[in-house]
Amino acid sequence: MARARWLGTAASVGLLLTAGTGTATAQPATATAPQxxxxxxxxxxxxxxxxxxKAYVGVTDDPRGTPAVKVVDTRTGGITARLxxxxxxxxxxxxxxMSPDGTRLYATVGAQHLVTIDTDSDTVAADVPLPVQPHPDGYMDGSPGSLVxxxxxxxxxxxxxxxxxxxxYQPGRVLAYSTAAGAFTASVGVTSFGVGSIVLRPNGQDLYVTTADGLVHLAATPTSLTTVRTFTAGHGAGGSxxxxxxxxxxxxxxxxxxDYLVDTETDTVTENxxxxxxxxxxxxxxxxxxGGRLYFVSKSTVFITPGGPTPPGYHYSSAILSYDTEAHALVPAETVNPQQVELATGxxxxxxxxxxxxxxxxxxxxVPGTVASLEIIKT
Known part of the structure; x- marks a missing residue:
């Protein structure tokens, strides 16, 4: 990660692929020509x-706001399908x-739909409306957050x-969708409006979701959801x-x-x-x-006033930081500073x-860029 080359236009909205280590020690990177x-x-x-x-990229495909998924062959950089x-x-x-076996991709569209994509044929296999949220007159359904x-x-x-x-605002919820039934089969409410990340342990039974009122632990099956406990100490939905x-x-x-760590065997929290x-x-x-590295994006914003050499307006930057999970410390030598993406979205x-x-x-x-790009850099 010590070296990386970047290529592309200055005015773009992008998806970047760059070099990382994925190991417990820093590795020098030798980048080939990016696409x-x-x-x-x-x-x-x-x-x-x-x-x-294959990489599946969900985008707004034009200024009108058309949601689409593009399929990119990561070996050639070519787009092989548009849905x-x-x-x-x-x-x-x-x-x-993505499903663990790679045969299905699930996407939320707006506030109303869960779409299933067959990745063998790269076609839409199902489009299921989300259940209507109970709410008073004049309220709109809440937007879906993450999927697992x-x-x-x-x-x-x-x-x-x-x-x-x-x-x-009304409280949010978590929904369960059965792929066998092709339908939503269970839901459980949370106490806060905001619902953020949702993650599932490999046992397929312990589900965790971040909310504005705390981290919630749920017992999950494809047909049932039950609250186990809520961790209330400062774990907001603004985080992930x-x-x-x-x-x-x-x-x-x-x-x-x-920030916090949870031992999921005992639900013990290390925080502050x-x-x-x-x-x-x-x-x-x-x-x-x-498991040796935790990576996350660090974003910053600066407002530039008129009259200087830099164009006025908001200027954004994003960096990918590397954290050693054994030493519990950042690894500055493994930081990646993208040159194309300024305001990261994922x-x-x-x-x-x-x-x-x-x-x-x-x-x-x-001024917002007008091109979404996929930039591929391999080492």
């Missing part, structure tokens, strides 16, 4: 097949989640923010969470000095520390396949442990 693949208009999210040969997920204007692709698929592919679990209107590969440790980002001192806006955590790590997929936007001079 840049335009994939859409804005706000890319990504998921990768277990064999690493329009809705014809509704001003809609969007929310979360993407059970280890056997039998259940998909979805976090959904609460119904909202201009002056008020990820599990170690063996599911024994949950890494949670709760904000400045309120910060993964990256001096960085107040962390997100999109991922863990290397061997991070994924390829199955090789050496390829990052970073989605985001560029805002040259405070």
């Amino acid at each position: 840049v693949v335009p994939v859409g208009y804005a706000y890319p999210t990504t998921a990768v097949t277990p064999d690493g040969t 329009t997920l809705s014809t509704d204007a001003n809609s969007f692709v929310g979360a993407l989640a 698929v059970g280890p056997d592919g039998a259940g998909v679990y979805l976090a959904q923010n609460g119904p909202r209107q201009r002056w008020g 969470a990820v599990l170690s590969p063996d599911g024994s440790t949950l890494y949670g980002i709760g904000g400045y000095d309120s 520390f910060h993964f990256a001192p001096g960085s107040t806006n962390l997100g999109f955590p991922v863990v290397s396949p061997d 991070l994924a790590l390829g199955p090789d442990g050496h390829t990052f997929y970073l989605g985001g936007n560029t805002y040259p001079g405070g």
Whole structure:
């Protein structure tokens, strides 16, 4: 990760792939010529097949707001398929989640749909409306948050923010979707409006979801959801969470000095520390396949006033930070500073442990970019 080369236009909205270590020691990187693949208009999210040969990129495909998924052959950089997920204007692709066997990709579309994509044929296999949230008159359904698929592919679990209107909010919930039934089969409410990350242990039974009122532990099956307990000490939905590969440790980002670790065998919490001192806006955590590294994106914003050499307006930057999970310390030598993505919208790590997929936007001079790109760098 000591060296990386970047290629592309300055005014782009992008998904970047760059070199990482995925191991417990720093490795020098020798980058080959990168490929840049335009994939859409804005706000890319990504998921990768277990064999690493295909990346699925959820984008807003034009200024009108058409949600679509592009399929990219990671070996050639070519787009092999485009799937329009809705014809509704001003809609969007929310979360993407790949089944463990790689045969199904699940996507939330707007606030209303869960779409299933058959990855063998790269076609839409199902489009199921989300159940209507009970709410008072005048409230709109809450937008869905993250997704996770059970280890056997039998259940998909979805976090959904609460119904909202201009002056008020209702509590959110978690939904269970049975892939055998092709329907939503269970739900459980949480006490807060905001629902963030949702992660599932490899046993397929212990589900954790971040909310504004704390981290919630649920017992889950494809047809039932039950609250086990809530951790109430400062674990907000503004943060996010990820599990170690063996599911024994949950890494949670709760904000400045309120990051936390959970021993999921005992639900014991270690808190009141910060993964990256001096960085107040962390997100999109991922863990290397061997569990030796935790990666996350650090974002910053600066407003430039007129009259200087730099164009006025908001300027954003994002960096991928590396955290040694054994030493419990940052590894500065492994930091990646993307040159294309300024405002990150998501991070994924390829199955090789050496390829990052970073989605985001560029805002040259405070003006949003107009091209979503996939940039591939292999080492």
